[in-house]
Amino acid sequence: MKMFVVRRGKDSLESIETVEFTPNINPIEKKIISLLIRRSMYPREIAKALNIEQQKIYYHIRKMEKMGIVEVEHISRKDILTKFYRLRAPSFLLRVGEFEPVNNITFLSKKKREFLKPFVENGRINTKIVLGSPDPHGALSARARDGYYASDLTMFLGSFSSFPPKPCVVLDTEIKNLEQNMIIVGGPIVNRIAEKVNNRLPIFFKNKAIYSKLTKIFYKSDNCGIVVKTKNPFNRKKYIMIVAGIRSQGTRAAILAFLQRFDELCKGNEKNEKVYAHVVQGVDKDADGVIDFVDIIE
Structure with a gap:
């Protein structure tokens, strides 16, 4: 080695x-x-x-x-x-060569490690990323249109990996084993796995809105999304993370929160810091019709 x-x-x-x-x-x-x-x-x-x-x-x-x-x-x-x-140190180095730049090692704070655990652990991706199928499916024959947003999320997670990952992206219509770590992208209308776990979340989708059990507040903007990490209801030894919005732009906002507001995501909810559950709201700052900025509103 x-x-x-x-x-x-x-x-x-x-x-x-x-x-x-x-x-x-x-x-x-x-x-x-x-x-x-x-x-x-x-x-x-x-x-x-x-x-x-x-x-x-x-x-x-x-x-x-x-x-x-x-x-x-x-x-x-x-x-x-x-x-x-x-x-002076527990080990010593006799150096005869020169150090070279390296890009695949990332130092994370304890809070960030805890938030990413067990999805990224010891430099390895340890989860399935479950996307909604783009084909008509579910009770409403819905098509997921937010799958391509997930490329930003996978690139973000990959930045913490030091080893070549195994294939980890799967559609909600294909996944069989629900007793593993899962990052679920998309809400309950377009992702049937999100539908199965929705009511067990501290912040969940209800009546075409987002409802927080922590603050008792409804969020109704199409630009709103959630980022929730909790134990997997199908296997309490594993975890799930829901990254989803009321509509596709809300899902984009939830993914953008990882890129722009990761420190805040890792702090936990303002009502209970032990609960990793947030509501985010996307903003189109340059008025081009695309969400490019995100605020954490809970």
Whole structure:
């Protein structure tokens, strides 16, 4: 298995391939390292623990300090001046080559990781993305017209993946296993899986509007959509996420929220931050007939 060291450059991440090796250092220094990996210590304490002359410990500590292996953590001035030493890091790199820019590693805050979990986890896509079929289907013989919006969502999720994904997009008329992680795109009229879970959501579709159980508010604009993450009602060990609107422009607004308002999505609902459920509203700022901006209104 290959191993890489990654560092933050000025404008990007940089990496260099590396291998583990054991440097040819003095046996006494190895023993000192084995002590300092646990906690900081002062030379006389190290000498006592290793049953080695104090002068020898001072010699090796000074040598290791020059090499950049140990550093002074703090100085105690209680009775006599005492320097406590610690390892500078839990691992060290002997670099002979140059770092190179890398683009497929993304650092996420804890809140963002929690929000994306388990759909994206450990650099892998771990979900099915369920789109409404473009063919007439369901009780109203509806056709989904928002499927192509999902390309923005899949590209967004892919930006957090470090590995080639398996095929993950499926139509609502094709999916058989509902007991897995699912991101469901489109509302209950055009997506039959959304229809199956709709009434179990904290924010759901009702009477051609969106209703929030959290705030008891109805949202009726066609530009409104929802982003809801909750446990899968068919398997409580898995999760679903609904990204949908009253109409197709509302679904576009919900997807746009990932691109423009992701930090806010990850905070949870204002009434209960433990509940990932939001109402969004799209805006056509440049008046070209296409939603290009989104506000989170709950």
